[in-house]
Amino acid sequence: MEEDHESHLNPLTPPPNNHKKRSSKCLVYTLLAVVLQSIAFLIFGLVVLRINAPSLRLSNATVNQLNYGPTSLNMTVVAGIRLRNMNFGRFEFRGGHTILLYENATIGAASIYQGRVGGRKNKEMNVTLKVSYMNFSGDIGLLGLVKLRSFAKLRGEVRVVKIINRGTTAVMNCTMDLNLTSQVIQDFFLPSPLVSSPPSPLRIHV
Numbered sequence: 001m002e003e004d005h006e007s008h009l010n011p012l013t014p015p016p017n018n019h020k021k022r023s024s025k026c027l028v029y030t031l032l033a034v035v036l037q038s039i040a041f042l043i044f045g046l047v048v049l050r051i052n053a054p055s056l057r058l059s060n061a062t063v064n065q066l067n068y069g070p071t072s073l074n075m076t077v078v079a080g081i082r083l084r085n086m087n088f089g090r091f092e093f094r095g096g097h098t099i100l101l102y103e104n105a106t107i108g109a110a111s112i113y114q115g116r117v118g119g120r121k122n123k124e125m126n127v128t129l130k131v132s133y134m135n136f137s138g139d140i141g142l143l144g145l146v147k148l149r150s151f152a153k154l155r156g157e158v159r160v161v162k163i164i165n166r167g168t169t170a171v172m173n174c175t176m177d178l179n180l181t182s183q184v185i186q187d188f189f190l191p192s193p194l195v196s197s198p199p200s201p202l203r204i205h206v
């Protein structure tokens with residue numbers, strides 16, 4: 001401010017040094033602004049645009065109408081599945097399946113309908129699996145416990161700031177024990193690290 005005053009008072013003898021100083025200061029501020037803006041964009045890019053595969057896990061499983069013989073088993077399982085989207089954008093997924101496996105055999109399956117879950121939100125879904133299997137190798141009643149595995153995959157896209165779409169897949173892969181005495185599914189075990197596919201390359205919709 002004082003420099004301005006001086007130059008106004010002596011317009012005929014403008015100090016050349018001041019001009020240089022001012023323009024170099026201006027340059028420094030411009031550069032600083034550019035650097036700060038780049039850092040802001042970088043943080044935005046790293047935090048907001050980073051896409052992680054949403055997690056999919058079993059939150060509950062209830063057994064109904066359980067009947068079993070030595071090598072056969074019928075039941076209905078109502079499973080609660082929790083989809084957790086930690087991204088800032090919403091995750092829109094296509095329909096998929098949940099399957100229940102005994103060793104390598106699929107003993108039950110159910111559809112998961114297409115849907116969406118908001119950014120940094122959870123979604124609870126119920127699926128009903130009708131299980132009928134008549135090919136156990138040993139007498140399951142002797143063990144009292146049947147080891148099962150559940151698998152599900154939901155393909156979809158995470159949408160950030162409206163124009164950025166990124167394909168990703170949520171995967172569930174967990175083991176559990178069916179207790180034939182109590183007719184309860186116990187000890188959910190989620191293998192870790194969580195199986196999930198890396199996001200596909202960035203796609204920008206215009």
Ligand SMILES: *[C@@H]1O[C@H](CO)[C@@H](O)[C@H](O)[C@H]1NC(C)=O
Pocket residue numbers: 059060061062
């Ligand atoms: C699971 O479902 C059963 C039966 O509906 C209920 O009693 C139990 O509280 C549920 N558990 C959780 C963790 O939601």
Ligand SMILES: *[C@@H]1O[C@H](CO)[C@@H](O)[C@H](O)[C@H]1NC(C)=O
Pocket residue numbers: 067068069072073074132
């Ligand atoms: C399971 O269901 C099948 C077909 O409905 C039936 O043939 C079988 O006897 C049932 N098994 C048991 C243990 O109830």
Ligand SMILES: *[C@@H]1O[C@H](CO)[C@@H](O)[C@H](O)[C@H]1NC(C)=O
Pocket residue numbers: 103104
């Ligand atoms: C499952 O299948 C794989 C390959 O098809 C086989 O190597 C494995 O022994 C099977 N496991 C059981 C428990 O049947």
Ligand SMILES: *[C@@H]1O[C@H](CO)[C@@H](O)[C@H](O)[C@H]1NC(C)=O
Pocket residue numbers: 080124125126
């Ligand atoms: C899932 O089922 C449980 C128990 O039957 C119920 O309390 C819950 O509201 C259901 N959730 C959804 C999303 O349908």
Ligand SMILES: *[C@@H]1O[C@H](CO)[C@@H](O)[C@H](O)[C@H]1NC(C)=O
Pocket residue numbers: 135137
């Ligand atoms: C039952 O299991 C036996 C061997 O464990 C296999 O050869 C047969 O194909 C199975 N049957 C069915 C219907 O899965």
Ligand SMILES: *[C@@H]1O[C@H](CO)[C@@H](O)[C@H](O)[C@H]1NC(C)=O
Pocket residue numbers: 145179180181182
């Ligand atoms: C199965 O459930 C019964 C009754 O709740 C319990 O006594 C038993 O310990 C359970 N079995 C296992 C292996 O956890």
Ligand SMILES: *[C@@H]1O[C@H](CO)[C@@H](O)[C@H](O)[C@H]1NC(C)=O
Pocket residue numbers: 173174191192195
């Ligand atoms: C599920 O997890 C088990 C145990 O960690 C692993 O052996 C198996 O390959 C996984 N299955 C898939 C389809 O990722």
